[in-house]
Amino acid sequence: MYASRIDIPDHTRKAAIRLLQARLSDALDLDAQLKQAHWNVRGMGFFGLHQLFDAVHGEVEGFADTLAERIATLGGVADGRVQTTAVRTQLYEYALQTVAGEDHLRAIAAVLAQFGKSLRADIDAAAALPDADTADVLTEVSRATDKQLWFVEAHLSGA
Ligand SMILES: [Fe+2]
Numbered sequence: 001m002y003a004s005r006i007d008i009p010d011h012t013r014k015a016a017i018r019l020l021q022a023r024l025s026d027a028l029d030l031d032a033q034l035k036q037a038h039w040n041v042r043g044m045g046f047f048g049l050h051q052l053f054d055a056v057h058g059e060v061e062g063f064a065d066t067l068a069e070r071i072a073t074l075g076g077v078a079d080g081r082v083q084t085t086a087v088r089t090q091l092y093e094y095a096l097q098t099v100a101g102e103d104h105l106r107a108i109a110a111v112l113a114q115f116g117k118s119l120r121a122d123i124d125a126a127a128a129l130p131d132a133d134t135a136d137v138l139t140e141v142s143r144a145t146d147k148q149l150w151f152v153e154a155h156l157s158g159a
Pocket of ligand 1: 054
């Protein structure tokens with residue numbers, strides 16, 4: 001960890017970085033999963049879903065950046081290596097054989113919901129450290145994640 005003039009004790013910064021890094025690995029996995037859906041969806045409604053998954057991908061890319069930059073702000077090293085992401089992600093693995101739009105929608109909805117659930121737990125953990133600013137960063141990402149989940153779930157009539 002780097003030294004900083006920031007008025008947050010080292011042990012608090014370290015604990016916040018740990019929370020943020022776990023979600024960064026998830027966000028980078030989610031980023032790749034959305035491209036997986038964008039490239040491989042087939043069938044009726046292809047074009048709309050192809051575009052939807054890319055739009056969600058753009059949002060998720062922003063989440064990873066926000067999380068990584070809070071890590072750097074706190075004097076940590078943001079680990080965005082694909083090897084680290086593969087080992088550390090807590091999201092479901094994307095099924096390579098997914099084809100139909102509805103199956104891609106369900107797969108993406110499932111990982112967005114997982115990501116949102118973890119973020120919500122982390123908001124409370126960060127507030128308890130206490131690091132209100134990290135809690136705020138996590139809240140921002142979690143609120144935006146919930147909105148993306150709505151966009152995806154709205155394509156699944158009542159399911
Ligand atoms: Fe594309």
